Amino acid sequence: MESDEKIIIEVDDQDLLNQDDKKHTIRVLTFCLGGENYCIDINHAKEVVRLPEITKVPNAPAFIVGIINLRGEVLSVLDIHYFFGLEKKGKPQDARLIVTDVVGESLGIMVDRIKDAIDIDQLSIQPPLATLKGNLSAYTKGQIQLGDEIYILLDIYNILNCDEIKNLRKGNI
Amino acid sequence: MKKKVLIGFIFILLMVLVLGIVSLVSINHINESWDDAQKEGSALVDFSQDFALAFQHCRTDEKDFILRHEAKGFKFSKDKYIEDRFKSRDVKEARKALQELKNIKVIIEEEYLERLKIEKLEELFNIYVSQVLAMVDGLEKSLENEHEDGSLGNKDSNFAQTAALIKPIVKEILEVGHEDYKHHVAEAHAIEDSATSTIYISLFVVMLLGAFVVFYILGVISRAIKTLTGVVQRVTSASTEILAASQQQTSGAREQSSAVAETTSSAKELSATSEQVGDSIRRVSEAAGHALAGMAKIKDSIGKTSEMIASLGEKSQKIGKITSLIDDVADQTNLLAVNASIEAARAGEQGRGFTVVADEIRKLSDSTAKSTTDITSLIEIIQHEMTNSIMSMEGSLRSVDDEAKLAQQTAERSKEIAMSANQQISGSKQISEAMGNIDEAMKQIVAGAQQTQQAVKDLSALGEELNKLSKELE
Numbered sequence: 001m002e003s004d005e006k007i008i009i010e011v012d013d014q015d016l017l018n019q020d021d022k023k024h025t026i027r028v029l030t031f032c033l034g035g036e037n038y039c040i041d042i043n044h045a046k047e048v049v050r051l052p053e054i055t056k057v058p059n060a061p062a063f064i065v066g067i068i069n070l071r072g073e074v075l076s077v078l079d080i081h082y083f084f085g086l087e088k089k090g091k092p093q094d095a096r097l098i099v100t101d102v103v104g105e106s107l108g109i110m111v112d113r114i115k116d117a118i119d120i121d122q123l124s125i126q127p128p129l130a131t132l133k134g135n136l137s138a139y140t141k142g143q144i145q146l147g148d149e150i151y152i153l154l155d156i157y158n159i160l161n162c163d164e165i166k167n168l169r170k171g172n173i
Numbered sequence: 174m175k176k177k178v179l180i181g182f183i184f185i186l187l188m189v190l191v192l193g194i195v196s197l198v199s200i201n202h203i204n205e206s207w208d209d210a211q212k213e214g215s216a217l218v219d220f221s222q223d224f225a226l227a228f229q230h231c232r233t234d235e236k237d238f239i240l241r242h243e244a245k246g247f248k249f250s251k252d253k254y255i256e257d258r259f260k261s262r263d264v265k266e267a268r269k270a271l272q273e274l275k276n277i278k279v280i281i282e283e284e285y286l287e288r289l290k291i292e293k294l295e296e297l298f299n300i301y302v303s304q305v306l307a308m309v310d311g312l313e314k315s316l317e318n319e320h321e322d323g324s325l326g327n328k329d330s331n332f333a334q335t336a337a338l339i340k341p342i343v344k345e346i347l348e349v350g351h352e353d354y355k356h357h358v359a360e361a362h363a364i365e366d367s368a369t370s371t372i373y374i375s376l377f378v379v380m381l382l383g384a385f386v387v388f389y390i391l392g393v394i395s396r397a398i399k400t401l402t403g404v405v406q407r408v409t410s411a412s413t414e415i416l417a418a419s420q421q422q423t424s425g426a427r428e429q430s431s432a433v434a435e436t437t438s439s440a441k442e443l444s445a446t447s448e449q450v451g452d453s454i455r456r457v458s459e460a461a462g463h464a465l466a467g468m469a470k471i472k473d474s475i476g477k478t479s480e481m482i483a484s485l486g487e488k489s490q491k492i493g494k495i496t497s498l499i500d501d502v503a504d505q506t507n508l509l510a511v512n513a514s515i516e517a518a519r520a521g522e523q524g525r526g527f528t529v530v531a532d533e534i535r536k537l538s539d540s541t542a543k544s545t546t547d548i549t550s551l552i553e554i555i556q557h558e559m560t561n562s563i564m565s566m567e568g569s570l571r572s573v574d575d576e577a578k579l580a581q582q583t584a585e586r587s588k589e590i591a592m593s594a595n596q597q598i599s600g601s602k603q604i605s606e607a608m609g610n611i612d613e614a615m616k617q618i619v620a621g622a623q624q625t626q627q628a629v630k631d632l633s634a635l636g637e638e639l640n641k642l643s644k645e646l647e
Contacts, residue, residue: 027514027518027528029511029514029515042514042515042518043518043519045515046515046519047512047515047516048508048511048512048515049508050508096508114507114508114511116535117510117511117514117515117518117528117531117532117535
C-alpha cells in the first residue's frame with residue numbers, strides 16, 4: 001500500500017481528468033458480480049448507494065430491474081448480470097447500486113458488493129482475452145492482475161450504449 | 174379281705190366280751206355268795222359275840238361294883254362310874270345288841286326261829302336289866318339315906334341266876350351262828366368253784382374259737398401278703414424304670430436347658446447385631462439426608478449458574494446487536510469513504526488529498542468490519558459453548574436428580590431396614606423371654622424329675638421294706 005501511495009504521490013502532478021491522456025495511473029472502483037471481480041473507471045461513477053426499494057416496471061426487459069427514487073430523482077436500475085450471463089451471489093445487504101451519468105442521464109447499476117477504490121497502472125491493463133464472447137469483449141477494456149486476483153475492467157460507456165439499452169432509452173426512459 | 178379280718182376281729186371281740194360278761198357274772202355271783210355268807214353267817218356270830226361281850230362287861234362291872242362295895246363300903250357318891258356304865262355304855266350296848274338281834278330275827282326268822290331262843294333271851298335280858306336298874310335305884314336310895322346297908326347279897330343272887338339263865342342261851346346262839354357261818358362259807362366256796370370252772374370252760378372255748386379265727390385271718394393275710402409281694406416286686410421294677418426314665422428326662426432337660434441358653438445368647442447377639450445395624454442404618458439415613466440436602470444445594474447452584482449463563486447469553490446477544498450496529502456503521506462509513514473517493518476523483522487534482530483521507534477512512538471501516546466479524550465469530554463461539562455448558566449442566570442436573578432420587582431411595586430403604594432391625598430386636602427379645610420361660614420350665618421339669626427320683630427311691634426303699642416284711646411274715 002505504501003508503494004501505491006508513493007505511486008500516487010509520484011503521479012500527484014499528472015492530470016487524471018482526461019482519459020485520453022497518456023497517464024500512468026488510473027483510479028478504479030472494484031466490485032463483485034456473480035463471484036467474479038470487476039472494476040470500472042471511478043470517473044464513470046457518480047456515487048454509490050445502498051440498494052433502495054425498487055419499483056417494478058411493467059413490460060420492461062429482463063435487464064431492467066425497476067425504477068427507484070433517489071433524493072427526488074427517478075432513475076432506472078440496470079442489472080448487468082444479464083450481459084455477462086452471471087448469477088447473483090453474496091449477501092443481499094451487501095448489494096449496492098453504482099449511480100453513473102456517463103450517457104448524460106443517471107442510471108443505477110446493481111452490483112453484488114463494492115470492494116474498493118484503488119489506483120492502477122495503465123500499463124498493467126492487459127487486453128481482453130480472445131476466449132471471451134464477442135459482445136462481452138466489446139464491453140471490456142481488459143483485465144488487471146492485482147495480487148492473486150484478476151479484475152476485469154468494464155467499459156460502462158459501451159455497455160450503456162449497447163443497442164438494447166439505446167433502444168430502450170429512446171422508447172421508454 | 175379287710176371285711177373278713179374285720180369280721181374275725183369283731184367275732185373275737187364279741188367272744189371276749191361274752192367271756193368278760195360271764196366272768197363278771199360269776200364274780201358277782203361269788204361276791205354275792207360271800208356277802209350272803211358274811212351277812213347271814215357272820216351277822217349272827219357278831220351279834221352273839223357283841224352281846225356276849227356286852228353281857229360280860231355288864232357282869233364284870235356288876236361284880237366289880239359288888240366287890241368294891243364290899244371292900245370300900247358305900248362310897249358311891251364319889252364314884253359315878255358304874256352308874257354311868259350301866260346307864261350309858263354297857264346297858265346301851267346290850268340293848269342295842271338286843272335290838273339288832275331282833276332285827277336279825279325279823280330277817281332270818283324263818284330259818285333261825287326254831288333254832289334260836291331269842292324271845293326267851295330277850296325276856297331274860299329284860300329281867301336282868303330291870304334287876305340291875307333296881308339294884309342301882311336301891312343303891313341310890315341308900316346313898317340318899319347315908320351309909321344304910323343294902324341287901325346286896327340277894328340282889329346279887331338274882332343277878333347271878335338271871336345271868337346263869339342268859340349265859341347258855343347266848344352260848345347256844347353263838348354255836349348256831351358258828352355253824353351257820355360255816356355252812357354259808359362252804360356254800361360260798363362251792364359257788365366259787367363252780368364259777369371258776371365256768372370261767373375256765375368259757376376261756377377255753379374262747380381260746381379255741383380265737384385260734385380258729387386267728388388261723389383263718391392269718392391265711393387271709395398270708396394270701397394278701399403274697400399278692401402284695403408280687404405287687405411290690407412289680408412296683409419295684411416299675412419304679413426302676415421310672416427312675417431311669419426320669420434320669421433320662423433330667424439329662425434331656427439339662428441338654429435342652431443348655432441349648433436354650435445357647436439360643437438365648439444367640440438371640441442376644443442377634444439383638445446386639447440388629448442394634449448395630451440399626452445404628453449404622455441411622456447413620457446411613459443421616460448421610461443420605463445430608464446427601465439429599467447437598468444435592469438440593471447443587472441443583473440450586475446449577476440452576477443459578479444456568480440463569481447466569483442464560484443472562485450471559487442475552488448479554489452476548491446484546492453485544493452481537495451492538496456489533497451488528499457497529500458493523501452497519503462501518504459499512505456506511507465504507508460507503509461514505511467510497512463515495513468520498515468518487516467525489517475526490519471527480520474533483521480532480523484538488524480532490525487528491527481527500528482521496529487519501531477517504532482511503533484511510535475506508536481502511537478504518539474495513540478493519541472495524543473485520544473486528545466486528547471477529548467479535549461476531551467470537552460471540553458465536555461463546556454462545557455455542559454456552560449452549561454446550563447449559564446442555565452439560567442440564568445433564569448434571571439430571572444426574573443430580575438421579576443421585577437425589579437414589580439418596581431418597583437409600584433413606585427410605587434405610588428407614589425400612591431400621592424398622593426391620595427394630596422388629597428383629599423386639600423379636601429376639603421375645604425369643605429371649607420365651608427361652609427364659611422354657612428354661613424355667615426345664616428347671617421345673619428337672620426339679621420335678623429329681624422329686625420323682627427321690628419319690629421313686631423312697632418307693633423302692635418302701636418296696637424293699639415291704640418285701641422284707643412280707644418275707645418275714647411268710
